[in-house]
Amino acid sequence: MNNINSIKLFEEAQKYIPGGVNSPVRAFKSVGLSPLYIEKGRGAYIYDSDGNGYIDYVGSWGPLILGHLHPEVIGAISECLAVGTSFGAPTERETTLARMIVEAMPSVEMVRLVNSGTEAAMSAARLARAYTKRKKIIKFEGCYHGHADTFLIKAGSGALTHGVPTSPGVIEETAAHTINATFNDLEGLEQLFKSSGEEIAAVIVEPVPGNMGVVPPQPGFLQGLRDLASRYGSLLIFDEVITGFRLSYGGAQSLYGVMPDITCMGKIIGGGLPVGAYGGRKEIMSMLSPSGPVYQAGTLSGNPLAVSAGIAALKILGRPGFYEELDGKASRMAIGLSGAARKAGVEVCFNRVGSMLCGFFTKGRVTDFKTACDSDTRKYSVFFRSMLEQGVYLAPSQFEAAFISLAHTNEIIDKTLEAASRAFEAVANTSF
Numbered sequence: 001m002n003n004i005n006s007i008k009l010f011e012e013a014q015k016y017i018p019g020g021v022n023s024p025v026r027a028f029k030s031v032g033l034s035p036l037y038i039e040k041g042r043g044a045y046i047y048d049s050d051g052n053g054y055i056d057y058v059g060s061w062g063p064l065i066l067g068h069l070h071p072e073v074i075g076a077i078s079e080c081l082a083v084g085t086s087f088g089a090p091t092e093r094e095t096t097l098a099r100m101i102v103e104a105m106p107s108v109e110m111v112r113l114v115n116s117g118t119e120a121a122m123s124a125a126r127l128a129r130a131y132t133k134r135k136k137i138i139k140f141e142g143c144y145h146g147h148a149d150t151f152l153i154k155a156g157s158g159a160l161t162h163g164v165p166t167s168p169g170v171i172e173e174t175a176a177h178t179i180n181a182t183f184n185d186l187e188g189l190e191q192l193f194k195s196s197g198e199e200i201a202a203v204i205v206e207p208v209p210g211n212m213g214v215v216p217p218q219p220g221f222l223q224g225l226r227d228l229a230s231r232y233g234s235l236l237i238f239d240e241v242i243t244g245f246r247l248s249y250g251g252a253q254s255l256y257g258v259m260p261d262i263t264c265m266g267k268i269i270g271g272g273l274p275v276g277a278y279g280g281r282k283e284i285m286s287m288l289s290p291s292g293p294v295y296q297a298g299t300l301s302g303n304p305l306a307v308s309a310g311i312a313a314l315k316i317l318g319r320p321g322f323y324e325e326l327d328g329k330a331s332r333m334a335i336g337l338s339g340a341a342r343k344a345g346v347e348v349c350f351n352r353v354g355s356m357l358c359g360f361f362t363k364g365r366v367t368d369f370k371t372a373c374d375s376d377t378r379k380y381s382v383f384f385r386s387m388l389e390q391g392v393y394l395a396p397s398q399f400e401a402a403f404i405s406l407a408h409t410n411e412i413i414d415k416t417l418e419a420a421s422r423a424f425e426a427v428a429n430t431s432f
């Protein structure tokens, strides 16, 4: 694999950008490689600056559920581009996207658009604290809610692979108000609520965590969260930045039938452009400025280009059969992968919910952060490199999801599986 141009570009970037990247996980550090510079994408493929093509399972870390350059999304952006890129004044399309989100997400009656998932989660926490007049937030170890101080307490994803459990600069006084719980451990959570339930403003959770690899909620866990939060007068926040419009048109809340008080969204709802959103019951959302006292604003919030792309994407996702088709592809992939691993004699725990997929290099089941950390990341590195050399672009970290998109045809998936067979062989033949 020739990546001489990428290496040169990375060297140049490091002079001007900290670590050469604008988001840490892009640096490929945890797999010991230099990042690829991507020049273009099309469908399920991306192409780097050395002319190599790859089947893409990162999908811009979740947004590209339709693949790259979906013609309807690009058409909507182009139409919008012809009339202006930002006005700092309301546009009709913002109401359209808000209405689509409200109609899709059963627990959401009103929604505020922001620019990123980080902003959505940060604002949701402020709103929950204002609504309950309480200070503490419970989160789950290994769940990621963006990089606001409140959540940068033993966060997963980038922070996890870089071994920075708590970032310098996040002050103790802030950290003191965030409590980490164990995902899928309802008993532990019950104890927490028993001891300090009256102080808890909110419990925030990725209903299906996708930032410690993929970890499905055990039956009853999400409902248990709902019940506990209600019993103690705390709010339940679902961070559906990944799962919203990915697991079903109505997100994880529709899939599992559990209704949060506030929902955070992002990624898919921007159709590949920067967007975030948070929404919930009218009574809670009405506390936001200018209808209420809780301040939150954004110069580019509801940006016309991003909103147009989001509307176009959601229109496609709302068509009958979309999620069934996606699920079929993801299932084909998961079954093929576990077969290939077994054949090579490599122990892998595969977790899949809908089109979110992860193979952990560990014997046991992965049900929380601790068991996710049992995976052998050296094996993942070997697997990752082999896949990359064969033209398959996975997330450069064990603790991420692989995302299947509409653009991944069965042929493309079968090609991926052939590569995976060889990659698992490579893992089996490496001594660690």
Ligand SMILES: *Cc1c(COP(=O)(O)O)cnc(C)c1O
Pocket: 115, 116, 117, 118, 119, 121, 144, 145, 146, 147, 206, 210, 211, 239, 240, 241, 242, 266, 267, 276
């Ligand atoms: C990506 C992500 C975020 C942060 O979104 P950004 O747009 O990167 O700020 C928050 N929560 C979850 C679950 C995410 O996956």
